Amino acid sequence: MRQNPERRTALIDAAIEVLAGQGARGLTFRAVDNQAGVPIGTASNYFANRDALLVQAGRRVFQRLDPGAAVIGEALALPRTRASVERLMHEMVERITGFGSGFLAMLELRLEATRRPELRKVLTEQIRENLQANIDFHLETGMPGDARSVEMLYLALNWLITEQLTLPEVFGEGRTKELVAAAVDMIVPPR
Template identity: 70%
Template sequence: MRQNPERRAALIDAAIEVLAGQGARGLTFRAVDKEAGVPVGTASNYFANRDDLLMQVNGRVFERLDPDSTVIDASMALPRTRASVDRLLHEMVERLTAFPSGQLAMLELRLESARRPELRAAITEQVRANLQENIDFHLASGLPGDADSVVLLYLALNGLIVERLTLPDLFDEARANALITELTERIIQNP
């Protein structure tokens, strides 16, 4: 297997775009090569098989969706109020929907994981760890709300993000923003 990390990342990013645009059935090495603009056969030099590529895509999507340190630092400077939680949730939804191909690729990966136990295990581990990091951050930061509040918000916002990406005419941006605020008010109790 080839070891050029930049080329590998470019191929994985191309695979994300293929998954988002063509679905899991369209994810072939040839389609990834074409999306990446590299010679046919390049992807097969970097990934042992399609399952290897799917596993790499899973990790890369989460890597690209993670907030950078400036976002985390800014959130730590906010007062510990429900209004701050609301602001953070709006910023999170904005950040996640700004990478629509990543979100759509994750939906495709989740569907594919129903048929691939190893992929399901990897995605479950990644999502569980990500959710726990969010719970730990929320609790350690002193923001109002408990662990169950974080889980409820996670579930509700995932649904809203899916609707915004797959049925964008169902809730326009203003309605989506109002729903985020309503969720925050109903789930996060003021201390």
């Protein structure tokens, strides 16, 4: 297997775009090579099989959705209020919908995970760790609400993002912001 890390990352990013655009059935080494703009046969030199590529794509989506140190720093500077939680939820929804292909690829990966135990294991671990990190951050920073509040926001906003990316006409862009605010208002207790 080839070891050029930049090329490997570019191929994984191309796989994410293929998953988002063509679905899991369209994810072939040839499709990834075409998406990445590399010679045919390149992806097969980097990944032992399609399952390995799916697993790597699942891991990469989470890397690309990470808010980064700047957003975390801003969050730490906010007052511990429901309004701050709402601001953070708006940022999260905007960040995720800004990488819509990653979220759509994750939906495809979740469906594939129902048939692929290794992928299911990786996604379960990643999502569980991500959710726990969000709960820990929320509790450690003293934001209003508890672990259940974070879980309920996770569930509500994930489905809102799904609607926005798959059927945007259902609520429209203006309603998305309104619905994020309503979810926070209904789920997070006032201080």
